[in-house]
Amino acid sequence: MSYECVIGLEVHAQLNTRTKAFCGCAVEFGKEPNSLTCPVCLGLPGSLPVLNQTAFEYAVKVALALGCQVQKNTKFDRKNYFYPDLPKNYQISQYDLPLSLKGSLEIESADKMKKIGITRVHLEEDAGKLIHLDDASLVDYNRAGTPLLEIVSEPDISSPLEAYDYLTVLKAILQYLGVSDCDMEKGTLRCDANISLRKTGVKTLGAKVELKNMNSFKAVKDALEYEIGRQTDLLSENKGIIQETRLWDAKKLATFSMRTKEEASDYRYFPEPDLPLFTIEDSLIEKIKGSLPELPREKSARFVKEYGLTEREVKLVIQDKDLADYFEACCKLYPKAKIINNWLIGAVSAEMNSRKLEIATLRLSAASLIELIKLVEDGSVSNLVAKDVLKEMLDSGKPAVSIIKEKGLAQISDTSQLEKIAGDVIKENGRSVQDFLAGKENALMFLVGQVMRKSGGKANPKVVQEILRGRLKNV
Amino acid sequence: MAISKDTVKYVAHLARIRLKPEELDVFSVQLEEILKYMEKLNEAEVSHIPPTSHILSLKNVFRADQVRPSLDVDAVLENAPKKKDRQFSVPKVIA
Structure with missing residues (x-):
């Protein structure tokens, strides 16, 4: 018996605004606990939330970039639940009139482009952070009230790899828009996954399992793969799948039931009376549309046309906006795009990964990289040695020429x-x-x-x- | 609408309120009366009125994305029944 899986992803992205969604507290990571709080984000009586205009415009920006229908009228609602990370005992979120509906995003699947539907993009606020001790939990509300974008996909994803690709493409779009830092390790991007299995060819959906606690794209893929195996085993033994939430354990590489009381969530949504309605005028949509930067798909098409590379070749460079900009800066200095691209996705990416640095923090100017590439191309230094020279350049900050001279690394063509x-x-x-x-x-x-x-x-x-x-x- | 004791129990749980058995009886009767009174609203003719979430005509009230001073941490924690390491200390909870 063969089964196919149906996957939907729910992504939460923190917006990188200067201040919180509904108050003027700064959004900053790693500050003294509770030092970025005020009566509004602490939910003190008599405080009044007022929406951050930039957060709202960022949300509209993302909705437009994902081809969503931005709604004329939108409102905020209170999602009620009791948990100490939520000082007000409700989260300001959006329920029946979200900011936008029905978009899509394209991923490459088995050499073809596949459209993944986006159900909705809405704006809400993040909760605080809990630290669990042996006998108590400590609460830091610095994060409470940070603007959070919820991006929900349709159950159009049909493999863990597609889920991974969806996240990669979505992250690139958010980074191109400059609205989120998208760092899963820091929690500025988070992803929950819904997965169900059904017999191949069957139309109805099977029991849905929600997966949480994945802190990298790879963890999302691994958790989904594990879950497909677990559910396939159960189904082939004619056992049922329990509809539940399971947590991914990155050490044991397995999912475990959260074992909460069997009880459907009852959030008792109702309109947030402290925030008036919001009307999104066509003029605002036009203004934001006009300000959208070149997005990954467009940049990829342009690179193919301008630099004579294939879509596949530029894929990795395109995923990282800063790297794509760096690529173009290099191409201005030296017209061999293919060689530059190979360097960037090869040796330079390897150094970025091993040093856990971004292209901007690697301290490698386009000019100094091109100097090294030219030395390889004219035969002054071998490709192999050049990789060591690159390492040395990053360690010492010295130019390629002096390293080659000092260490006697010049290529022997004699x-x-x-x-x-x-x-x-x-x-x-x-x-x-x-x-x-x-x-x-x-x-x-x-x-x-x-x-x-x-x-x-x-x-x-x-x-x-x-x-x-x-x-x-x-x- | 009859309000069963189970409904009262459920609502009390959502509100994290502990009720004694005799209170369940009292509240199920009281809640039923309150809701019956509210049902009067169903008699109002509203077919010509669009669903309304807010009664004020205010729209698009925004704040510029500018940092304003936060509270002093001492003030933030001043009323906390328990605190530790500059944080609120609460009974241990794991989702």
Whole structure:
């Protein structure tokens, strides 16, 4: 029996406004607990929330970028529940008149573009942060009231990989718009997933399980994969799926039932009387539409056209707006886009990952990277050594030329030196020589590798190959 | 509309109120009376009135995204029954 999965994602993105959604407290991470609070975000009696105009416009911006229908009239509602991270015992959210409905986002799935529907995008406020001790919980309300965008997808996602791609595309769009920092580790972007399984071909939906507590895109993918396995096992043993919320445990790589009392949520939504209605005029929509930056899809199309690369080649660079800008800055200095792109998605991305830095904080100017690339292209330094030079540039901040000079890393293209090493290698590797003479091309690459090794990576591989071929002809 | 004791229990739970058994009886009768009184509203002719969430004609009241001073942490915690490490201390809760 085969099953197919139906996945919907609910993303919460903190907006990076200067102040909170309904009061003038600063939005800042890592400040002294409760130092960014006031009567409004503490829910003290007699306080009056007033909506942050920038947060509202950011929300409209995102809605438009996701092709949503921005509603003419929108209101806020109180979502009532008791939990100490919520000082008012209700969250200001949006219920039946959200800011926008019915958008979509495109992901690449099995080499085709697939549209994932967006049910709604609405604005609400974040809750405070709890720290659980052995005998008490401590509450810090600095985060309470931070503007939060809720972006709900339709159950159009049909694999964990598609869920991952959806999140990647959504994050890129939010970053291009400059409205959110989208850092899952810091919690400025959070994602819950709904998943159900059904027999292939069946139209009705199976029992839905909600997954929470994933703190990276990969964790979302892993949790969904785990859940498909768990539910498939249950279904093939003819056991039912319990509709419940499960938490992902990143250490055990498994989901666990939250085991709360069996009771449907009853939030008793009602209109927030402290906030009047909001009307979104066409003029505001036009103004915001006019201010939308080039979005990932458009940038990708332009890169393909302007730089002669394929969509696949530019995919990684496009995902990171700063990296895409950096790519263009490099291309202005040196017109070989493909080589630059390879550097960025290869060695430079590897350094960003291992150092946990962004392109902006890596301290590598486009000019100094191009200087290094030029040295590789004109044969002054080998590709292999260049990667070490890059590391050294990042460590010391010195330019490529001086590092190569100081450490004697210049590529050896001088044939007399290389002839000698090649001769030694041929002597020492009789077996590979025989293999090559018997027609095995791979054996030659092995011999080239040996020469590279003996030269400390400095030999020019092209020249080495020519020398070896020449010598082996005469064996 | 009859209000059962179960309904009163449920509403009390949502409001995190503990009720004694005799209170359940009292409140189910009282709530029933209150709701019966409210049902009078159903007699009003409202077919020509659009659903209204706010009675004021105010619209689009915004605040500029400008930082204003927050409260002093000592003042924030002043009325807290329990505090620890500059934070509110509450009975342990895990969702």
